[in-house]
Amino acid sequence: MTNPTTAVGNNPIGESAEQIATNGGSGQVLVAPRQHLLDLDDLSAGEINDLLDSAEGMLEIASRDNRKTPAIRGKTIITMFFENSTRTRVSFEQAGKILGADVINVTSSTSSVSKGESLLNTVKTLQAMQIDALVVRHPHSGAPYFIANHTDASVVNAGDGTHAHPTQSLLDLFTVRNHIGDMTGKKIAIVGDILHSRVARSNILAFQKMGAEVTVSCPNTLIPDEWSLGSTLGDETGFGGLNLARNVDEAVDSADVVMALRIQQERQDGGHLPSLREYSDRWGINAKRMALANDGALLMHPGPMNEGVEISSEVAHGVQSVVEEQVRNGVAVRMAVLYTLCAPGKSTRIGNSDSNSGGEA
C-alpha cells in the first residue's frame, strides 16, 4: 500500500527502471502524492529537498509568538509509541498541534497492548475511529510497514527497531543544509553503534542521497559481519560507497560533520564492548578528535546523550555543537511531514499551496 513513489537512481540495487520517474532527464523528479513516510530510501533527493524547503516555512511558523495555524485543522493524528521516547513523541505532538490537528498520544504501557491485544487489532481499532495519520515508534523493525498494510491512515515511521528513523534523518539533513548548503562531496562522519542504530541506517542513505560522502567508525563488533573495517562498501550491500574507517581518527579527519550516536549500556552487557570506559577512550568524540575535523565542522547527536561516554561534555555544549538546533528543527521537519501527508493534493511547498486551509502560511 506504499505509494509507488518516485525514486532516484543512486540506490544501487535497483533494477526496475519504471520506478524512476524523471522529468525529461532534467533530474527534476515528479513527486507523486505520498501516503506514508516509512523510510527515506524511496524518496528522491528532489522530494527530500521539497520537504526541507517546506520545513523552512514551518520553522518560521514554529518560532512565532502565536504559532497556531489551521493548516491541517480537523485532522486527527495518533502517536503510538511502543518504546520510551521524550523528544520524538513530543516533537510530533508539537508539530501536529501547531498545524491545528488534534493529536492523541498512545503509549504501550497505557494501551491495550499491555492487556495482550495484538498490534493488528490495536491498529484496526484505531482505524475504526477515523484517524488521518498514525505516528509509530516500535521496537520491531518493519512494524510501520506492517501497520501501513492494515490501515488507510497515513503512517509515519518514528523509529522502528534497528531499521529506520526517517524524520530524524530529515531533521539532520535540514540542520546540515542550513549550515553548509549543498552537501555534495562533504564528509559526514558517523561514530557509534552502527549495527543497532536506526539513525545510522537512515542517515547513511539520506546523506548519500544528498551527495555527501559518509564514513562510519565503531568497534568491529558493532558493524554487520559482512562489512569490513578499512573498506568501502560495494553497491550490492545497499549502502554502496559507505566508508568504514579503521579507527575514529581516520573517520573524523577532515570531516565537515561529526555525528556521535548513543551507545547503550546493553552493548557492554551483551559482550559487544569490554566497557563503556574503553569505548569512550577509543571512540568517544572529544575536543582532541574534533580538532581533526575541518574548521567549523558541525557536531551532531540524535540524543539522548550519554555525556562522558560517546561525547564529552566539553564538545557537547561547545561552539561546534548543533544538538539543540537539531531538536528545534525536528519540530519544523515533522510539521512539514505531517502537512505533506495530511493535506493530500497540495504541494509539498507550503508557500505554494493553492488551498485555503494553509492560509496563514
Next chain:
Amino acid sequence: MAARKLAITGGRVIDPAQGIDRVADVLISNGKIDEVTTGSTGRAPDGYEQIDASGKIVSPGFVDLHTHLRDPGQEWKETIVTGTRAAAYGGFTTISAMPNTDPVQDSAAVVDDVVRRSAADGLIRVLPIGAISIGQKGKHLSPMGELADSGVVGFSDDGNPVVDANLMRQALSYSVELRLPIINHAEDKKIGAGGVMSAGTVATRLGLAGVPAEAETAMVARDLYLADLTKARLHIPHISTVGSLAALRSAKEHGVDVTAEVTPHHLTLSDEWVYGLKGKVPLTVGSEAYDTNTKVNPPLRSRSDVDAVIDALSEGLIDIIATDHAPHAPTDKVCTYNEAAHGINVLETAFSSVFQLVDTGKISVVRLIESLTSGPAAILHKDLGSLKKGFYADVVVIDPGRNWIVNPDQFESKSENSPLTGVELTGRVVTTIYQGDTVFDLSDVVASAGAKQ
C-alpha cells in the same frame, strides 16, 4: 486395505531402489505391489481397474521424515486428519510426527495416542518420532527404550537444539542399541542470539537481527564429532549452510554413520525472499517486505548456500529431502517479523517447488524422486519408498507439465503460511495411492471446485 486390483498404465515409472526408469505398467492388488511390467501394454489386465498414466511419471509414494502435525496440543494449526490429508495431496504416503507437541512425545502414553489416532483418523501412514529429552528441555534423557518399543523411528528435540554436549553424547550412545537415529536441530543459539533471519545484506538492509550460518555449522560439527565418538547414527535435519556441508563431507569420508536432509524451501528460496517480492531484490524496501511467511528456522540462507545444498543433494552428499512442514495460524504470522513464529507450510507445495530444479537442469528427476522415496525409507530401515513386489502399494502419479498457482486458501492443511502464495509452479502430483486406495485425485478436486461455482 483395498482389495481392488489396479493397473497404472503407460507412465514413466521411476523407482530408484530397483533402478527402474522405463515406460511400464504398475500392477496392484490387495494393497500391495504385484509387479512393475517390463513394458507397457497400455491396457489393464482383465479384472483390473485402470489409471491411464501415459505422459506422466509414476513414482513410489513420498516419505517425509520431518512433519509437524501439531496434534496433540495445537489443533487449531493442524491435526492428524488435516495434516495427513495435506500430505496425501502433496504425494506423501508416509510422514513422521515430530515430538514438539503438547504434551511432548516423550512417553509411551503420548506416542501410543498419536499412533492410535493416526491409524484411526489418518489418511496415510504416520510414524512417530520421540523426544530426546524429557519435555524437550535438554536436561534428562527421555525413556528412549520405552519410546522405541512404542514404535518411534528416531529421536529429536526439534526446535530445541540439544545444547548440553554431554547430554547429546549420552543420547547418541544410548541410541546405538536401539538402532535409531538421533535427529538434532543444530543451532548454537548463543551465536546470533535474538536473530530472526539469516545474517547478511538483506538483514542489514531490513534492520533485522541476523543469525550467522556459523550458528548451525558449529553445532553440526560438534554433533559429527560426537557421532564419531559414540559410533551412533546421526541424522542432520534441515541442513542449510556451506559450512555444514563441508563438515558433513569430511565426516562421511571418515566413515561417520550420518545422514542429512534438506527442505524444499532451503533448496529453492534465499533470504532475498524476506523482501516480500518472491526473491526479487527491490530498489527500495516497500510495505510488502518483512514477509513473515518467510520466517523459518533455520532461516532462509544466502544464494550461495542455496546453490550449495542443491549441488549436495544432486551428488548425494545430502541424502534426502524432508519438508519440515510447520503449519501456523494467522495470529502467529499476521504480526511483525520479530513476533512471527518460525515455520513454513510445505506438504502441498513440496514436490512442485523442488521439481523446478529438474526443469532448470540442476538435478535429475531420478535423484529427486530417490530423495523423496527410497532415500528416507532407507534411513527409516522400512520396506517403503519402492515399487518392489510385495511392498505396500503406495504410488504417486505426477504430471510433469501441469501448471498451477499456489493458493493456500485451497490447502487441505488447516494453515496457510506459505511464502509461495501466488507463485506459478510446473509439475504436480495428480494422484496419490495409499495401500491400493486412491487417497487423492486432482481431477476430483478440480471437479468439486467447479461444482461449487
